[in-house]
Amino acid sequence: MIAFVKSHPRPASSSPCWLTSAPKGAWIEIGTSAGYSTLWLALACRERGQTLTTFEILAAKSEMAAQTIAAAGVNDVVTLVEGDFLAHVDTLGDIGFCFLDAEKEIYGSCYEAIVPRLMPGPCSWQTTPSVAKSTFSP
Numbered sequence: 001m002i003a004f005v006k007s008h009p010r011p012a013s014s015s016p017c018w019l020t021s022a023p024k025g026a027w028i029e030i031g032t033s034a035g036y037s038t039l040w041l042a043l044a045c046r047e048r049g050q051t052l053t054t055f056e057i058l059a060a061k062s063e064m065a066a067q068t069i070a071a072a073g074v075n076d077v078v079t080l081v082e083g084d085f086l087a088h089v090d091t092l093g094d095i096g097f098c099f100l101d102a103e104k105e106i107y108g109s110c111y112e113a114i115v116p117r118l119m120p121g122p123c124s125w126q127t128t129p130s131v132a133k134s135t136f137s138p
Contacts, residue, residue, distance in 0.1 A: 019044035023121030025096030030085045030110055032056035035068030037101060042074040052078050053092075055085040057102075089113045096121070 019027075019041070027045065032038055032054040045052050056062040062082040069078050081088060085102075086109055095117040100110055 019097060020047055021121075022048070022050075022097045023119040025094035025117075025119040026092050027052045027097040028085075028092065028095060029054035029099040029101070031100065031102030032065040032080060033061050033101070035065035035072075035080075037099060038065065038069060038078055038080075039072050039074065041099060042069075042072070042077050045074075045077040050077070053081060054078060055081045055083065055088065057082075057084050085110065086113060089117075092117060094119045 022044075027041070027050055029038060029041060029052060033056065035054075038052065038054050041052050041054075044050070054065070056065055059082060062080065066080055069075055069080060086106070095114060096119050098110075098114050098118075100107065100114075102110065
């Protein structure tokens with residue numbers, strides 16, 4: 001299983017290298033924003049013959065992301081879903097990779113929804129100390 005929480009300004013830019021060892025299962029991104037990280041993840045998808053489903057709850061950001069994805073020509077490996085990831089999670093099967101880059105207030109809910117669906121395999125969970133303390137502390 002691989003789960004990744006944003007830890008620095010460009011965490012997805014290093015992902016094409018280590019994503020080649022991700023286990024089988026759906027690849028998802030929660031918090032698309034304008035689609036910058038999505039493009040890096042799309043590189044790994046192409047390498048693996050994989051697809052990425054990315055979720056953005058805000059309509060304005062979803063529109064920007066759609067334009068970014070189209071301009072980069074990665075529509076063949078990226079599906080953009082406008083809406084709340086938590087409303088769609090039951091439509092997903094097993095998850096091989098998750099890139100979580102949303103508002104920190106939903107990290108706990110996303111974590112609870114994702115972990116039972118993660119496939120066995122390599123795992124990388126990274127976050128900033130402030131997010132970890134405020135979100136994952138008992």
